[in-house]
Amino acid sequence: MDFGAGFSLIDIRPLTPEITMICTGLILLLLDLVVKKKEAIAVLGIIGTIVAIFATYRLYAFNETRSIFLEMFALDGYANFFKIIFYINVILTICISFRYMKIEKASIGEYYALLMFATTGMMIMASAADLIVLYLGLELMALSTYILAGLMRKQRKSNEAALKYFFLGAFSSAFLLYGISLTFGLTGTTNIQDIAGLVSSLSIADNAIMHLAVVFLIVAFGFKIALVPFHMWAPDVYEGAPTSITAFMSVGPKAAGFAVLGRVLFEAFGDMQIMWSSILVPLSILTMAVGSIIALAQTNIKRMLAYSSVAHAGYILLGIIAGTTDGLISSVNYLMIYMFMNMGAFAIVIMLRSEGFQGEELEDYKGLAKTNPAAAALMLVFMFSLTGIPPTAGFIGKFYVIMEAINAGDMYLAITAVVFSVISAFFYLRVVMYMYMNDPKETVILTKSPSMTFALALTTVMVLVLGVFPSVLLNLVRSSIIS
Amino acid sequence: MTLPQLFFAYFALSMTVLSLLIVTRKNPVHSVIWMLVLFIHIAALYLFLNAEFLAAIQIIIYAGAILVLFLFVIMLLNLKREETAQKYQSQWPISMGIALVFAIFMTMIVGKITVMPALGEYSVEAIKAEGSMMTIGKVLYTRYLLPFEIASLVLLVAIIGAVVLAKQRVE
Numbered sequence: 124m125d126f127g128a129g130f131s132l133i134d135i136r137p138l139t140p141e142i143t144m145i146c147t148g149l150i151l152l153l154l155d156l157v158v159k160k161k162e163a164i165a166v167l168g169i170i171g172t173i174v175a176i177f178a179t180y181r182l183y184a185f186n187e188t189r190s191i192f193l194e195m196f197a198l199d200g201y202a203n204f205f206k207i208i209f210y211i212n213v214i215l216t217i218c219i220s221f222r223y224m225k226i227e228k229a230s231i232g233e234y235y236a237l238l239m240f241a242t243t244g245m246m247i248m249a250s251a252a253d254l255i256v257l258y259l260g261l262e263l264m265a266l267s268t269y270i271l272a273g274l275m276r277k278q279r280k281s282n283e284a285a286l287k288y289f290f291l292g293a294f295s296s297a298f299l300l301y302g303i304s305l306t307f308g309l310t311g312t313t314n315i316q317d318i319a320g321l322v323s324s325l326s327i328a329d330n331a332i333m334h335l336a337v338v339f340l341i342v343a344f345g346f347k348i349a350l351v352p353f354h355m356w357a358p359d360v361y362e363g364a365p366t367s368i369t370a371f372m373s374v375g376p377k378a379a380g381f382a383v384l385g386r387v388l389f390e391a392f393g394d395m396q397i398m399w400s401s402i403l404v405p406l407s408i409l410t411m412a413v414g415s416i417i418a419l420a421q422t423n424i425k426r427m428l429a430y431s432s433v434a435h436a437g438y439i440l441l442g443i444i445a446g447t448t449d450g451l452i453s454s455v456n457y458l459m460i461y462m463f464m465n466m467g468a469f470a471i472v473i474m475l476r477s478e479g480f481q482g483e484e485l486e487d488y489k490g491l492a493k494t495n496p497a498a499a500a501l502m503l504v505f506m507f508s509l510t511g512i513p514p515t516a517g518f519i520g521k522f523y524v525i526m527e528a529i530n531a532g533d534m535y536l537a538i539t540a541v542v543f544s545v546i547s548a549f550f551y552l553r554v555v556m557y558m559y560m561n562d563p564k565e566t567v568i569l570t571k572s573p574s575m576t577f578a579l580a581l582t583t584v585m586v587l588v589l590g591v592f593p594s595v596l597l598n599l600v601r602s603s604i605i606s
Numbered sequence: 607m608t609l610p611q612l613f614f615a616y617f618a619l620s621m622t623v624l625s626l627l628i629v630t631r632k633n634p635v636h637s638v639i640w641m642l643v644l645f646i647h648i649a650a651l652y653l654f655l656n657a658e659f660l661a662a663i664q665i666i667i668y669a670g671a672i673l674v675l676f677l678f679v680i681m682l683l684n685l686k687r688e689e690t691a692q693k694y695q696s697q698w699p700i701s702m703g704i705a706l707v708f709a710i711f712m713t714m715i716v717g718k719i720t721v722m723p724a725l726g727e728y729s730v731e732a733i734k735a736e737g738s739m740m741t742i743g744k745v746l747y748t749r750y751l752l753p754f755e756i757a758s759l760v761l762l763v764a765i766i767g768a769v770v771l772a773k774q775r776v777e
Contacts, residue, residue: 256752260756266760311724331719
């Protein structure tokens with residue numbers, strides 16, 4: 124079928140994963156009216172995601188790398204790999220939220236539908252070949268997560284989290300739009316590939332306004348990935364939001380932010396690498412420093428993990444600063460590993476929450492090894508991995524980004540990363556110390572469910588397997604990005 | 607100074623003053639009224655750029671719909687207490703300092719601007735030949751169809767969000 128203006132029905136095929144996710148979300152919304160058991164809706168959400176994974180798998184074989192939909196949408200290995208991260212992220216989130224949302228008395232069908240829409244937004248961001256599509260994908264993701272953060276309406280903290288996230292998110296959107304409009308003013312296009320061509324053909328790489336546009340774009344993406352000094356929202360929002368959503372937010376929007384940061388900087392402004400690297404270097408050092416040092420003072424585990432996720436953004440940035448394809452590969456590799464270890468840690472935090480017991484204080488972990496040895500052992504694995512101790516995957520992730528920093532000649536940056544990594548060991552291992560070396564204050568009853576067991580099994584196995592066989596993941600990332 | 611420059615200078619200056627008035631007024635209704643004046647000025651700037659359709663949209667949607675909504679919310683909230691309370695937090699001098707540094711930085715950038723030739727398919731002449739409404743309509747439903755569809759999703763999520771956050775839940 125031809126719609127005129129040079130686009131036909133076959134163009135829709137590359138969008139099948141997104142369309143699947145949207146349809147799943149809409150079906151979940153409608154079913155919420157008739158289905159009383161919300162677990163059924165959650166299972167349907169997982170099934171919809173699996174169908175989308177299958178669609179993406181088919182499109183891998185489709186091997187269509189050109190930009191489609193009149194060059195609005197890119198379906199390359201880079202986008203596909205990020206989509207895999209988003210799929211696993213949403214499946215793990217659904218698995219860990221089954222029981223939790225019931226305990227919080229916020230078990231509603233819209234929760235799962237909004238997770239689907241947020242994931243669709245991230246997928247659109249990863250595939251955006253045009254700055255306008257990028258902006259709309261970002262808004263779709265952000266709007267859904269604002270609502271998810273404020274889902275526990277009766278709790279002040281949840282309301283505060285949603286409002287804070289909304290205001291600062293709107294603020295960062297303004298920066299993004301400012302950056303886009305300045306770029307459009309200079310090049311007359313919003314297409315990412317065309318911008319790259321025009322930056323070199325018009326030789327505006329040294330133009331002050333062009334620099335300003337890149338700075339604005341970095342600020343906007345910095346908000347989404349919580350770089351210091353744009354991280355102010357992260358601790359409060361992570362603490363106030365439902366824990367399952369904190370887990371979702373600490374991985375999904377961050378990965379999506381890195382996806383667009385990598386695409387815009389590498390594809391559109393590849394010629395200006397020296398300029399944007401010099402902006403990202405201080406941001407990365409500050410991010411690692413503030414994240415690691417302030418986390419030391421936290422007594423609430425959700426806040427501690429929030430600062431830890433800020434610090435991890437700094438490490439992931441190292442690969443992008445390197446400005447090479449290998450650097451980008453190491454960053455994407457780190458993001459995948461980070462997802463498994465962070466999701467695993469949050470799954471344990473969620474297990475501690477039971478009827479009438481918050482389980483969010485570090486003190487609550489005292490003596491966990493005596494009362495619940497299995498959960499303590501898993502937490503140990505995740506904490507070791509977040510610190511970066513071999514043979515866990517966290518070590519591999521850090522190893523590759525630091526190696527890329529050295530390869531790019533940023534020796535001092537590599538040393539800084541190692542130093543802050545050592546500092547961060549203090550607060551991660553403090554949890555381990557509490558669990559193994561203290562006596563239990565009170566008996567903690569864990570909230571277990573089959574889906575939680577599945578999520579924990581998957582994350583633990585991945586953290587250990589990727590730690591021992593790192594080349595499996597690295598080769599997958601490499602073949603996706605280089606294609 | 608030529609006439610267009612004078613025109614622009616008036617609007618730029620008055621928009622800055624109006625923006626300051628909006629954030630400094632104690633009475634929220636006054637703020638909203640100043641905002642109305644600001645929106646009309648913005649619409650005039652759009653006209654100045656040959657974008658008459660955008661100017662009309664600006665008046666209808668922002669000045670017409672959104673500001674009425676603002677006034678409704680202010681009336682419903684009954685902001686007596688906020689009117690007498692301290693308007694700014696104690697950190698405001700720090701924010702002011704940062705804003706000033708940013709303003710100086712921007713002024714320095716403005717001095718470095720090299721004016722680029724007009725680029726892209728939609729030059730002033732091309733739009734004049736077709737009319738801005740026609741051009742926007744054509745582009746929106748062909749080239750920008752995908753963003754247009756995504757925008758509809760964003761609106762859907764906003765509606766769902768409003769319902770989810772506002773409805774009384776039966777436990």
